Amino acid sequence: MANERDEVHPFSDRVDHPYWEGLGAEELRIQRCAGCRRWSWPADWRCPACGAYDMVWEQVEPVGRVYSWIRTHLPFVPAYADLVPYVNVLVELPQAGGARIMGLLTGSEEGIRIGAPLTGSFQPASPRTADLPVLTWSLGEQVAA
Amino acid sequence: MKPAQIAAVGYGSTAYHKRGKSPDPERKLLLKAIDDAAAMAGIDTADIDGFVSYGADLQDGPRLTGPLGTKELRWSSLVWGGGGGGSAGAIAQAEAAILSGQAETVVVYRATAESTSGRLSSAVSQGVFGLAYRAHGIDAPAQALGLRTQRLLEAEGVPASALKAVAQASYYHANRTPWAVGKDLVLTDEAYDSSRLIAEPIRLFDSSRENDAAAAIIFTSAERARHLTDKPVYLLGAAYGAQGRWGEMDENHEPYHASSQAAPARRVWERTGLTAADVDVVQLYVNFTGPPVSALIDLGFCTAETAGEVLTFENLVAPSGRLPINTSGGDLAEGFLHGMGNAVEAVRQLRGESPNPVPGAKVCLVSGGPISELSSVALFATEQGGPTPNRSTA
Numbered sequence: 001m002a003n004e005r006d007e008v009h010p011f012s013d014r015v016d017h018p019y020w021e022g023l024g025a026e027e028l029r030i031q032r033c034a035g036c037r038r039w040s041w042p043a044d045w046r047c048p049a050c051g052a053y054d055m056v057w058e059q060v061e062p063v064g065r066v067y068s069w070i071r072t073h074l075p076f077v078p079a080y081a082d083l084v085p086y087v088n089v090l091v092e093l094p095q096a097g098g099a100r101i102m103g104l105l106t107g108s109e110e111g112i113r114i115g116a117p118l119t120g121s122f123q124p125a126s127p128r129t130a131d132l133p134v135l136t137w138s139l140g141e142q143v144a145a
Numbered sequence: 146m147k148p149a150q151i152a153a154v155g156y157g158s159t160a161y162h163k164r165g166k167s168p169d170p171e172r173k174l175l176l177k178a179i180d181d182a183a184a185m186a187g188i189d190t191a192d193i194d195g196f197v198s199y200g201a202d203l204q205d206g207p208r209l210t211g212p213l214g215t216k217e218l219r220w221s222s223l224v225w226g227g228g229g230g231g232s233a234g235a236i237a238q239a240e241a242a243i244l245s246g247q248a249e250t251v252v253v254y255r256a257t258a259e260s261t262s263g264r265l266s267s268a269v270s271q272g273v274f275g276l277a278y279r280a281h282g283i284d285a286p287a288q289a290l291g292l293r294t295q296r297l298l299e300a301e302g303v304p305a306s307a308l309k310a311v312a313q314a315s316y317y318h319a320n321r322t323p324w325a326v327g328k329d330l331v332l333t334d335e336a337y338d339s340s341r342l343i344a345e346p347i348r349l350f351d352s353s354r355e356n357d358a359a360a361a362i363i364f365t366s367a368e369r370a371r372h373l374t375d376k377p378v379y380l381l382g383a384a385y386g387a388q389g390r391w392g393e394m395d396e397n398h399e400p401y402h403a404s405s406q407a408a409p410a411r412r413v414w415e416r417t418g419l420t421a422a423d424v425d426v427v428q429l430y431v432n433f434t435g436p437p438v439s440a441l442i443d444l445g446f447c448t449a450e451t452a453g454e455v456l457t458f459e460n461l462v463a464p465s466g467r468l469p470i471n472t473s474g475g476d477l478a479e480g481f482l483h484g485m486g487n488a489v490e491a492v493r494q495l496r497g498e499s500p501n502p503v504p505g506a507k508v509c510l511v512s513g514g515p516i517s518e519l520s521s522v523a524l525f526a527t528e529q530g531g532p533t534p535n536r537s538t539a
Binding site: 016071 | 277395
């Protein structure tokens with residue numbers, strides 16, 4: 001099978017390593033071009049707007065809104081099998097140029113719809129999450145704990 | 146329009162076996178499909194000098210030259226990236242090979258058997274689902290395409306009835322196709338509505354299958370084709386690629402609800418001077434029912450606003466519908482060969498050999514892998530000069 005796009009070893013050399021490292025420090029960091037200030041997502045080595053390689057990471061609030069969502073009924077990912085059926089959200093981050101990130105919805109599913117506000121919670125790395133720290137999301141605008 | 150310069154002269158397709166159940170390994174399936182295509186074309190398999198596939202196909206040209214007795218290998222290529230999106234792109238590469246003089250007789254094919262390639266559901270994604278997906282419980286095409294389909298329905302306002310119509314039309318045609326895996330499954334409203342949810346909004350009957358199978362089409366110059374067969378199927382144009390802000394972007398491509406068909410479609414229309422109004426029948430890649438609806442919008446067959454009225458079961462079935470699709474059952478119900486079956490049915494339909502013939506069909510469009518990271522379009526016709534453009538509707 002083909003390599004994943006960001007496959008690099010060691011893990012700390014991956015272009016998206018600062019994202020995962022940030023989540024471990026309970027910070028949501030999104031990539032941005034140091035030169036032209038364009039938000040760059042998904043993270044990559046080169047700014048498509050100005051061609052610069054000087055990319056930086058900026059902390060943004062872990063809040064967003066539902067860009068799309070699914071409810072998974074089959075155990076496609078073994079580590080999530082016990083959660084079936086579960087809802088994933090594609091979260092739009094208006095404060096980061098509209099970058100979109102995926103995540104698990106926790107808590108009430110009542111009122112799930114495109115555009116609904118979401119608040120993120122930082123979760124430590126676990127076997128479920130491929131040993132990576134992640135954000136999970138709940139509906140509503142309450143301030144993250 | 147400039148007269149078509151290449152043509153399909155023969156096709157071959159094995160049975161669609163349940164995944165893992167083929168009595169033959171993958172390469173043997175493929176060799177048999179190529180044999181059938183060559184026999185139809187009246188070509189010695191040893192004279193095939195070009196080989197093109199796409200996606201995760203493992204059977205490259207050099208692996209086939211031994212058993213085929215190839216006299217000279219002149220072209221071997223794979224559409225790079227985009228998985229099933231390359232299914233009609235492989236046809237564009239065959240055209241490039243022949244038009245440039247690199248090769249003369251090119252076979253386009255796809256083979257997949259679980260005993261060689263593993264689970265198709267994993268093989269087709271080719272590493273697309275990285276950590277940004279898997280850490281959150283997403284690792285299947287049904288889930289990623291579910292996200293895109295949800296946006297198509299909820300934000301763009303396309304009614305779910307359009308998805309259902311695609312599924313029901315596919316099964317209707319399969320019910321009339323002797324070799325279709327869905328031959329005996331009558332997809333009633335109740336059967337569809339009560340089918341289990343996979344990744345909402347996608348249901349079981351919105352989903353393609355995994356099969357062990359192989360299929361092949363042989364292309365050569367239009368001039369040579371006329372000497373080989375009395376039923377050449379001309380390629381009016383083919384293109385693959387994607388518009389800007391598209392590609393492998395972890396669900397950040399734009400416009401999100403759309404397919405990647407807009408750019409290749411535009412190039413095919415510009416090159417041929419034709420529009421959707423000139424197409425008699427469409428073979429669409431249907432991994433799930435949302436992507437082909439996005440493709441039909443981007444190809445110009447309807448808009449998000451008119452999808453509900455245009456994409457009805459009555460319109461989508463042969464022989465009476467205005468826009469018949471997937472006339473052998475397609476990826477949902479004939480069998481899933483990563484889209485290759487659609488190109489085969491296009492050629493079969495225009496040779497007058499389809500199990501569900503469209504009366505007087507002269508132009509057939511093949512839509513390859515809509516919503517993939519790249520996708521492709523091929524336009525076939527019974528006449529070398531194509532049809533007279535229909536300007537009455539767009």
